[in-house]
Amino acid sequence: MMTIYDIAREAGVAASTVSRVVNGKPGVKEETRRRILALLEKYHYSPDAAARGLVKQSTRMVGILIEDIRVSHHIESAFVIEQELTKRGYCSIIMGAGAEEEKKLESIRLVEQRRVEGVALIGSMFSGEAVQRGIESYLSRIPVVLVNAYMELPNVSGVVIDEEKGVESCMELLHGRGRKRIAFVTDQETPSNRRKLEGYRRKCREYGLNPEPLIYRVGERSVEEGRRMTERLLTERPETDGILYSIDLIAAGGVRAAVDKGYKLPEKLALMGIDNSIYGEICNPKLSTLDNRRYDSSVIAAELLRLGMEEGIRGQRRLLPCRILERETT
Known part of the structure; x- marks a missing residue:
């Protein structure tokens, strides 16, 4: 696998110059930039995500908490959020938090230790006092989105199903x-x-x-x-x-x-x-x-979380109406 130093050697430039091109920074002559980009494409160079994260002070990690991963509509919601954020270059950690309030609090503490940049909490069970304490104590500086719940904290958004x-x-x-x-x-x-x-x-x-x-x-x-x-x-x-x-x-x-x-x-x-x-x-x-529009609410939650991470925290509440699907039992 080609490294940034291999690319620099073949291009006849310093590794720092290649790094500037990879990260889209100015200060490189256009002819040199084109030569480096051609080599990057030729060798299918892919920068190490963890290394780039250290440089940019960004992990691109998101935490998704569910009370019980056996509950199908909650895990499906987590899947939709994870897929939507993957399209934007984020990697998700999905955790089962458990039913007890103190276990939810501990899960919030654990996910914060992974240096996540945002957190999604799925289900109305995450609207209790222990969860609120956890958000205030561990997640107050990053955006948090609740699916089918809401709490009035400056960094929290919620998609509530009516x-x-x-x-x-x-x-x-x-x-x-x-x-x-x-x-x-x-x-x-x-x-x-x-x-x-x-x-x-x-x-x-x-x-x-x-x-x-x-x-x-x-x-x-x-x-x-x-x-x-x-x-x-x-x-x-x-x-x-x-x-x-x-x-x-x-x-x-x-x-x-x-x-x-x-x-x-x-x-x-x-x-x-x-x-x-x-x-x-x-x-x-x-x-x-x-x-109860599980897919729609999950897509909205993912977008609210992305906006919070990329454009700055701005907590808001979205109310989503339900609709009846009549089949054979009515």
Whole structure:
């Protein structure tokens, strides 16, 4: 592999002159610059990224934190952000931060030690006090972007999905189809799920549905838990004619339970998930879902992070509306 010294020797110049050409700096005669560029192209010379980073005091590294890398829509978001930033010459470190607040704080500390120039935090679970302390303590001088969360810090931007309004739209659709007993099956306690439940409760009050909201909570995120909880719900509340699920993953189990119990979908029972994941597409029948625009929000997050790193930190909040994708269960 050719080094900068090999190029300099063949061009008959000092290594520092080649370095100036590689880094686009002035002070080199045009004829000399053209000769060096021709040699660089001839030998497919590629400057060492780490060495250039030391010269420019730049690492071109970005940290991406996820609570649990097994959650498909979060890892897909991380993938989109990583790909978008790779196009701009950045290298990403993706880490699983864990569910506990102190583990998230420790992950923030660890990623800062890698001298990253920006950080993306994926999911509403990163909006807690420990994370805020971590940003203030370790990341206050670099841009931070939250996906589906926001906090008012000068270096933090957030892309927030309007899932509360999205769930209200789902309730409007179901109520417009004559559904009077609509339940909500949710998973873990998160800011995102709290917003979804608030939209559900608001429409229950507005429409006068149910003596009280029908809310069931699964023990874990899985198809099996969705199936088990739906069986329980339909046994305890057989009058239920519509169910909303906090994520498609558990809704897929709900579809299986309803079909096994002999429900005709959507004639007798309408089901809807949230997040427009692959689970909704592989259901039989295919699941109607609330598209929370994971791809769009991730692209926006990557661009906000890039702008923060290249043009200076400028925290901002973006609110992104959801949209309903009707398939075969409504």
